Amino acid sequence: MKDLPAALRPREKLLALGPAALADAELLALLLRTGLKGTGVLEWAGELLKRFGGLSGLLGTDVAALREVKGLGPAKRAELQAVLELARRAVRAELAVRPVFDSPDKVREFLRLHLSARQSEVFAVMFLDSGHRLLSYEPMFQGSIAQTTVYPREVVKRALALNAAAAILAHNHPSGLAEPSRADELLTRRLSDALALVDVRVLDHLVVGGAQVVSLAERGLM
Structure with a gap:
């Protein structure tokens, strides 16, 4: 990540342009923070998204499947699970106050x-x-x-x-x-x-x- 120009680093890009400007792999790279030996964090993030069928597939996967990912230790697994639970609670809270017909998506x-x-x-x-x-x-x-x-x-x-x-x-x-x-x-x-x-x-x-x-x-x- 340090090899990238500052404007292209996910954290700096997010701070300058907002989270919507980041691709899924860039957002995931921010959570992962570090890559693997020989694999940069952005590349690793892309590989994980491909393996699990995109961001929703990764966040929706279970702990057992995450344990099988090389380099994904307890701390990073916990963070991904926390993000998933936050997403669930946010959507649940919205559905509790708005009719479901207003938000089929x-x-x-x-x-x-x-x-x-x-x-x-x-x-x-x-x-x-x-x-x-x-x-x-x-x-x-x-x-x-x-x-x-x-x-x-x-x-x-x-x-x-x-x-x-x-x-x-x-x-x-x-x-x-x-x-x-x-x-x-x-x-x-x-x-x-x-x-x-x-x-x-x-x-x-x-x-x-x-x-x-x-x-x-x-x-x-x-």
Whole structure:
């Protein structure tokens, strides 16, 4: 980094032009601070982004995967995990005060941060109030990579306990392919019918596959 002209160093560039002027690799280099033997920090940052499929993929990965990265010690892993948690909390706070329909991109980013790096299939529910603001995000069921067993009764119980008026369903495809399956469509109908009995409306079912998030509602599948 010291070999670069001052104007091109990430820290100086950020201070002069603001964080939006920095590329993803430059922002990550600021967190990493130092590179590896024979590899500068900017080059290493680029390699990490490529390995994990971009910034969202890196920040969404789990601790076990980060431990496998040569040169990424406990301190740097902790910093990356802290950044991820800050991102989750920031998006969650916004969804708690704004209707989800006002920020569909935030919903997608929130779910991507929570689910994209999971190695097994997780089924989660975003419970919403009558203004469609977030009451609670709850990973409710976890299964093998192939399938997850979801119990509508448990989802209904949580909806009643939270006094929810609406819900957004979500699950990940660890394969990285976000295409909804026929089983996903059938599950959406089962849960929609069960929650309708207690006046809770299912607004959408989102499938997370790596960096991609697909909406069943947008596809006309519910």
